[in-house]
Amino acid sequence: MLVLRPVQLTDLPQLQRLARESLVGVTSLPDDSERLRDKILNSCVSFEQNVRNPGPENYCFVLEDSTHQSLVGCCEILATAGFDEPFYSLRNRHFNSASRELNIEHGVPALSLCHDLSGHTLLRGFHIDPRLAKTASSELLSRARLLFIAAHAQRFSDTVITEIVGYSSDEGHSPFWDAVGKHFFDLPYAEAERLCGLESRTFLAELMPQYPIYVPMLPQAAQDCIGRIHPDGQDAFDILEREGFETNSYVDLFDGGPTLFARTGNIRSIAQSQTAQVKPGASIDARGRYLVSNDSLGNFRAIVAELDYLTGQPLVLDAGMCAALGVAEGNQVRLIAL
Structure with a gap:
């Protein structure tokens, strides 16, 4: 039987194995024993604290095959994105310009660095054994977090977001990163994501361009990545879409993957x-x-x-x-x- 439960320190070796197997772009799962140890200890403290309002708590869960005593998946809930540091993303909205003399009005899509999503509860760290993808086990791993929120509503925001991993090739190349971020860091996409997992996305975001990036000026391959889901992230997207989550105008600043948003009280597994x-x-x-x-x-x-x-x-x-x-x-x- 598969059982979802809070992570324990004894899970560290197997959690690192899951981190090693996870998609590039799941930055909350660094393949680093010290970082994962800190994550586990932080999660244990979060579960123990008497919380009346959402704060910096991070709740980490693992999916255990109780028959074989092995972990086959993991996921997290960060109670408040951006509580300790800004939660950066890219806002994808039209920039309108007009000329009265020429009687022309034109809108151009532009990406702007922002931390508008700070304050929302964040679902992250979703990874499951590929053999269990698109099964009831995926539903358990993703949706059981929502049952936890339903049971402990005071610990979470009235809005929930999640970032879905964006497109990259089998070799780990991201056309979006190559067109945008690489110019400011001179790092491959996979290495930038690795550093983000080991340290913080803040120091990387602070080096990103502070002015709007006009989408039509990007290569077509990069434009096509905006809001595009990595094939291995489709299962996670589909589950939450059925829960009532919707895409919005925000995308990941590294790979352009979509962000999903929902009012907590409207999420199916919470409301029903x-x-x-x-x-x-x-x-x-x-x-x-x-x-x-x-x-x-x-x-x-x-x-x-x-x-x-x-x-x-x-x-x-x-x-x-x-x-x-x-x-x-x-x-x-x-x-x-x-």
Whole structure:
């Protein structure tokens, strides 16, 4: 059985393996043991703190194959993007110019460096074993974070964003980076993303051009990358799009990948999830597949389960499900259909 839970320090070796396997562009997963150790310790502190309003907390989760005691995925929630330092992105909007004498008005799309998205809750660090992509396991890894937000709403903003990894070739080349960022850093795309993961995107962003970049002046290959998703990031995009997330006018400043945005209260797994009391049972006449989580904090757990559920009735879980979730008779769980 696959179980989503908070990361632990003992997960460090396997978390680094996941970081090594993740897409270039997932900068919150650096392949560096010290940085990952700090991330785990920071996450542990975040789960332990008594939080009434969202701050700098970072909640890191891992997807564990309990049968083989191995990690097959990971994800994070940063409570407040830009809390400690500006959260930079590129705003993609039209720049309008007009001439009364010539009776001409023209709009040109332009990219402007900004930190407009600071203050939103940020979903990041999504990575899953490629063999589990586009399965219920992907849904569990991505959407269980939303059940956690539903259970602990005071810890998060009323808006949620996520950056989807933009296009790069199999060799790690990004046409967008080559046309924009490389001129200011003289670094390959993969190396810039690696430095961003090891240090901070702030020092890189501060060297980016401070004036608008007019899109028509970029090579066509770079223009085509604006808002384009890396093929391996499509699964993550599709899951959140079904949750009600929408693209907006912001893109990643390194690869031009799209940013998704949603009002927290409108997200499907938050707005439509239900709570029920647990009733242990020996067997279940399953009639649907659900995401199920407890409402715990540090002991948060989530699974995918075949269930028979009627609104307002106790939820029958077998012994394996109860053990995986760490719940007993009368405890409350949260669930939503896949």
